[in-house]
Structures are given as C-alpha cells and as structure tokens.
Amino acid sequence: MSSSDCLTLRHRNALRCRYTIDSATTMCWSQLERELSKRLTNHSIQFRCNRLAGSISFHTTAAQGELNWHVATHALVASLDALGVTPPPPKVLAISVKTIRSPLPPIGNVITLALSLILALMAFLLLLIGLPAHLLPLSPGSVLILLATWCLELSLLMRRPFVQSAP
Numbered sequence: 001m002s003s004s005d006c007l008t009l010r011h012r013n014a015l016r017c018r019y020t021i022d023s024a025t026t027m028c029w030s031q032l033e034r035e036l037s038k039r040l041t042n043h044s045i046q047f048r049c050n051r052l053a054g055s056i057s058f059h060t061t062a063a064q065g066e067l068n069w070h071v072a073t074h075a076l077v078a079s080l081d082a083l084g085v086t087p088p089p090p091k092v093l094a095i096s097v098k099t100i101r102s103p104l105p106p107i108g109n110v111i112t113l114a115l116s117l118i119l120a121l122m123a124f125l126l127l128l129i130g131l132p133a134h135l136l137p138l139s140p141g142s143v144l145i146l147l148a149t150w151c152l153e154l155s156l157l158m159r160r161p162f163v164q165s166a167p
Contacts (some may be wrong), residue, residue, distance in 0.1 A: 040072065115155070120151070123147075
C-alpha cells in the first residue's frame with residue numbers, strides 16, 4: 001500500500017481541490033508544508049494545510065486546472081512518500097449472523113416422502129390394473145393409465161423442493 005491510499009478527495013472544481021489525509025503514523029505538518037513548497041515552486045498552485053481537520057487544500061488561478069490538479073496530486077503523494085506516511089490498516093466489518101434451525105423442514109420432508117411413496121405405489125397399482133383393462137373392451141383402461149401418470153407426476157412434484165435443496 002502506498003501513501004496515495006491515505007488520501008481522500010473531498011472536493012474539486014476548476015480552481016480548488018481538497019484532500020483529507022488519514023494516516024496510521026503521526027505526520028509532521030510543517031515538514032509536509034516544506035516538502036510541498038519545494039515541489040510546487042515552479043507551478044501556479046497555492047496550498048493550505050488544516051491540521052485540525054487533517055486536510056490540505058490546493059488553489060490555482062491558472063486556466064490549466066486539470067493539469068494543475070495532476071501536478072498537485074503527484075506532488076502531495078511524493079511528499080507523503082518522502083515523510084514515510086503509511087495508510088491505516090483496512091477496517092474489517094464483523095457481522096454476526098444467528099442461524100435459526102427450524103424443525104419444520106425435516107418434518108415436511110418426512111411427510112412429503114410418505115405421501116410421494118403412497119402416490120407412487122398407487123400409480124404402480126393403477127398401471128397394473130390399467131394395462132390389462134386397456135386390452136378389454138368397454139373398460140376404462142386408458143383412464144386408469146392416465147390417472148397412474150398423474151399420480152406419478154404429483155409424487156415427483158411433491159419431492160422436488162426437498163431434492164433440489166440437497167447439496
């Protein structure tokens with residue numbers, strides 16, 4: 001991590017910009033002012049340090065605002081590097097999550113398992129009765145086969161939420 005990680009841009013327009021400096025180490029503001037004045041002597045950029053707020057403001061009167069802000073930012077980063085400023089360690093957010101185990105899903109799983117097995121057995125019995133009945137005249141064989149298909153589909157449909165959630 002470099003000293004540019006210590007800077008936070010708070011405000012910038014064509015004539016002004018302001019950075020706040022957040023450092024893990026204590027910083028000597030008078031040395032920072034000397035370093036910046038050395039680095040910005042050939043440019044039309046003035047700066048002001050606010051020690052209480054931990055910020056530094058840059059002002060310019062030149063028409064090359066964007067170029068001046070790049071020069072000012074590079075001078076500030078180089079000055080902070082020369083002073084040995086280090087950024088603070090990253091903040092870790094600790095989020096506690098309570099896991100609530102409900103007894104209803106296992107009970108629902110057992111109930112749907114029993115119902116789907118009953119429906120699957122009923123579909124098998126309807127199919128056993130429906131196939132020979134399909135060959136006999138005037139018997140509802142095709143209706144029984146259709147009911148067997150419907151029972152099997154319903155038994156699979158009831159088990160789908162519990163089967164899909166399994167890892």
